[in-house]
Amino acid sequence: MKVTYRSAVHDALRDALRDDPRVVLMGEDVGRYGGTYAASKGLLDEFGPERVRDTPLSELGFVGIGIGAALGGLRPIVEVMTVNFSLLALDQVVNTAAALRHMSGGQFSVPLVIRMATGAGRQLAAQHSHSLDPWYAHIPGIKVVAPATVTDAYGMLGPALADPDPVVIFEHVQLYNTASDVDALTATDISRAAVRRSGSDATVITYGGSLPKALDAANELSLQGIDCEVIDLRVLRPLDMETVLESVRKTHRAVVVDEAWRTGSLAAEVSARIVEDAFFDLDAPTARVCSAEVPMPYAKHLEQAALPQPDKIVAAVNSLLGNGS
Amino acid sequence: MIEFTMPALGADMDEGTLNEWMVKPGDTVTRGQVVAIVETTKAAVEVECWHEGVVHELLVPVGETVAVGTVLATMLEVGEAAPAQPRRSGRRAGKPQPAHVPVAVAPAPAAAGPKTAPHRRRWVSPAARRLADSLSIDVNSVSGTGPQGAVTIHDVEHAAASAKQPQPKLTAADRAAGMRRSIAAAMSRSKREIPHYYLLHEIQLDTALTWLTARNAQRPITERLLPAVLQLKAVALAAQRFGEFSGFWRDDTFQAADDVHVGVAISLRAGGLVAPAIHDVPGKKLDDLMSDLTDLVARARAGSLRSSEMSDPTITVTNLGDQGVDAVLGVIYPPQVALVGFGKPAQRVCVVDGGIRVLTTTHATLAADHRASDGHRGALFLAAIDELLQRPDELEK
Numbered sequence: 001m002k003v004t005y006r007s008a009v010h011d012a013l014r015d016a017l018r019d020d021p022r023v024v025l026m027g028e029d030v031g032r033y034g035g036t037y038a039a040s041k042g043l044l045d046e047f048g049p050e051r052v053r054d055t056p057l058s059e060l061g062f063v064g065i066g067i068g069a070a071l072g073g074l075r076p077i078v079e080v081m082t083v084n085f086s087l088l089a090l091d092q093v094v095n096t097a098a099a100l101r102h103m104s105g106g107q108f109s110v111p112l113v114i115r116m117a118t119g120a121g122r123q124l125a126a127q128h129s130h131s132l133d134p135w136y137a138h139i140p141g142i143k144v145v146a147p148a149t150v151t152d153a154y155g156m157l158g159p160a161l162a163d164p165d166p167v168v169i170f171e172h173v174q175l176y177n178t179a180s181d182v183d184a185l186t187a188t189d190i191s192r193a194a195v196r197r198s199g200s201d202a203t204v205i206t207y208g209g210s211l212p213k214a215l216d217a218a219n220e221l222s223l224q225g226i227d228c229e230v231i232d233l234r235v236l237r238p239l240d241m242e243t244v245l246e247s248v249r250k251t252h253r254a255v256v257v258d259e260a261w262r263t264g265s266l267a268a269e270v271s272a273r274i275v276e277d278a279f280f281d282l283d284a285p286t287a288r289v290c291s292a293e294v295p296m297p298y299a300k301h302l303e304q305a306a307l308p309q310p311d312k313i314v315a316a317v318n319s320l321l322g323n324g325s
Numbered sequence: 326m327i328e329f330t331m332p333a334l335g336a337d338m339d340e341g342t343l344n345e346w347m348v349k350p351g352d353t354v355t356r357g358q359v360v361a362i363v364e365t366t367k368a369a370v371e372v373e374c375w376h377e378g379v380v381h382e383l384l385v386p387v388g389e390t391v392a393v394g395t396v397l398a399t400m401l402e403v404g405e406a407a408p409a410q411p412r413r414s415g416r417r418a419g420k421p422q423p424a425h426v427p428v429a430v431a432p433a434p435a436a437a438g439p440k441t442a443p444h445r446r447r448w449v450s451p452a453a454r455r456l457a458d459s460l461s462i463d464v465n466s467v468s469g470t471g472p473q474g475a476v477t478i479h480d481v482e483h484a485a486a487s488a489k490q491p492q493p494k495l496t497a498a499d500r501a502a503g504m505r506r507s508i509a510a511a512m513s514r515s516k517r518e519i520p521h522y523y524l525l526h527e528i529q530l531d532t533a534l535t536w537l538t539a540r541n542a543q544r545p546i547t548e549r550l551l552p553a554v555l556q557l558k559a560v561a562l563a564a565q566r567f568g569e570f571s572g573f574w575r576d577d578t579f580q581a582a583d584d585v586h587v588g589v590a591i592s593l594r595a596g597g598l599v600a601p602a603i604h605d606v607p608g609k610k611l612d613d614l615m616s617d618l619t620d621l622v623a624r625a626r627a628g629s630l631r632s633s634e635m636s637d638p639t640i641t642v643t644n645l646g647d648q649g650v651d652a653v654l655g656v657i658y659p660p661q662v663a664l665v666g667f668g669k670p671a672q673r674v675c676v677v678d679g680g681i682r683v684l685t686t687t688h689a690t691l692a693a694d695h696r697a698s699d700g701h702r703g704a705l706f707l708a709a710i711d712e713l714l715q716r717p718d719e720l721e722k
Contacts, residue, residue, distance in 0.1 A: 252450075252452050252478060279451050280452060281452050282450060282451050282452055283451075283453060283477045283479075284471055284472045284475070284477065285472065319472055320471075321471070321472070322471040322472050322473075322474070322475070
């Protein structure tokens with residue numbers, strides 16, 4: 001059956017609310033409006049205002065409420081409209097949610113799930129388009145996942161709710177309308193990276209909204225006789241480097257694609273770990289394809305130019321093979 | 326940047342196999358230094374480099390057969406800085422391209438300036454370095470095709486493969502067949518393209534032979550001269566005077582050679598022949614010519630000639646007198662324009678000053694390219710050789 005990413009997220013929320021009475025959903029416009037990205041349409045009607053709550057426009061407040069609810073025994077799912085606005089709640093995430101288990105000597109845990117949209121491509125300019133996912137991946141005490149496929153859009157929520165610690169889920173805005181044929185939606189995992197395409201000449205490592213671009217690039221490269229392996233990190237913290245290193249040891253070349261800014265990006269971390277742990281297997285320097293280091297432009301052509309694109313990935317892979325010009 | 330290319334070691338050579346590199350990146354090369362050994366159908370030839378510089382990159386691995394003109398290595402001129410972007414290759418990992426990729430020969434750019442930059446460490450990928458270690462391959466002998474010219478796993482594997490399976494050594498029969506083909510190609514081209522004309526002139530040798538006998542009598546056998554040396558010197562001196570017989574016909578025009586390098590036709594024991602040059606014959610003393618000739622014949626038969634010897638002859642001399650023929654009407658070796666032949670020196674009845682005498686003579690012949698010269702000049706050229714052989718003291722100088 002053809003399933004969209006949006007409906008997979010919706011179904012995951014619905015099934016979570018159905019399966020566990022402790023699960024509640026809260027956030028701006030999740031109830032009456034059905035979610036900014038229409039991921040919670042109909043859930044207010046089905047589960048009532050006790051379990052599907054519209055919150056005031058105060059990220060600091062409602063993320064804090066989510067933490068309190070989790071400490072109190074619920075399994076809250078908090079939706080923050082985009083990662084750009086989550087900065088207002090960063091204090092709650094970093095200083096409270098991530099720290100409580102450690103500061104209480106394990107007496108408290110915060111089984112909270114925070115979902116947020118991320119990424120650019122919709123001409124929403126510099127205050128709505130950034131990929132700050134790597135900032136969250138920097139924080140010990142939380143897990144960070146980035147479902148890039150329809151299967152994971154559904155399958156990651158269950159394990160995230162089951163996790164005793166805070167889990168942040170990043171849904172890239174360009175993915176909601178993507179669709180794929182799936183037999184059945186079931187729980188996946190929030191621990192391993194996935195090889196989305198196997199190949200022998202170079203490894204392209206990416207996550208979230210850049211996965212389709214990486215796969216497009218790999219297809220284009222295959223026409224040039226270059227066989228790329230594409231790895232979807234899936235989990236941004238803790239990183240599954242085992243899968244990455246195994247691939248790099250096979251292909252000897254790595255390109256990391258990350259929609260965040262290059263400086264201090266997750267791409268920087270992955271690249272560094274490859275160099276640390278697979279240096280003697282490398283046949284070329286690691287390469288990165290990231291966003292231009294500017295606040296995201298509004299103009300469509302500038303926005304597209306600032307983002308990683310398949311042609312830039314193709315060029316990066318070619319340069320590692322000595323085929324540049 | 327200087328590009329060192331596969332030389333044409335004779336008109337009949339289209340491609341050569343790189344047998345051995347005698348230099349590695351970073352080595353300083355002086356003019357005339359032998360830098361590589363190339364296998365042709367005729368011989369394993371020591372290839373000299375006529376540029377001074379520092380070897381930058383070896384681009385063709387040992388064992389590879391490439392077309393004439395293919396860039397084999399790049400060199401930095403003295404004082405030239407290493408380029409930031411080394412040569413890039415179109416080669417792709419895992420997809421080796423066929424060996425016969427002609428490489429465009431770009432004009433050498435001007436030297437970067439007077440500042441000397443230190444040579445950068447050779448770039449070898451970590452994985453390639455480890456693989457090279459495990460295979461006991463010297464990474465310095467491997468040419469890099471990776472990013473920024475780095476040596477990659479592919480390059481090491483390629484080098485290992487060619488090291489492990491050296492070109493099957495040519496058997497004597499293979500080489501004879503190859504040589505037959507190349508002689509066929511050169512001679513067919515000669516007869517197809519060159520409008521030969523032939524002149525024959527009888528030369529009295531008594532003066533020269535008497536002079537030679539007296540000269541040799543004072544010397545140990547090892548230092549004695551053969552008549553062939555006098556002939557070589559006489560031809561060379563005459564060719565200096567008659568420039569249209571020493572040079573090359575190229576691009577529909579005659580290019581006179583500055584110096585006279587005489588090709589000596591040497592028949593090989595296994596069959597076939599080569600005609601490598603003795604350089605600058607007019608300027609050499611007879612003793613030096615004799616030792617050059619002895620050395621050249623020995624090396625030609627051993628199959629170890631130098632590239633300049635193969636490519637430099639400006640005129641060829643062939644002497645079939647030893648085989649007992651009276652005269653040889655030769656085929657010119659293109660792109661040269663003349664070939665002088667000598668037949669058997671023999672006692673013949675001659676008319677001298679109205680009387681009949683028995684004298685030792687030889688028949689000197691000229692096969693010449695009518696595009697470059699005419700019979701009248703050819704006759705004067707042969708007469709000049711005759712005249713020089715009558716004054717052996719002049720040849721000694």
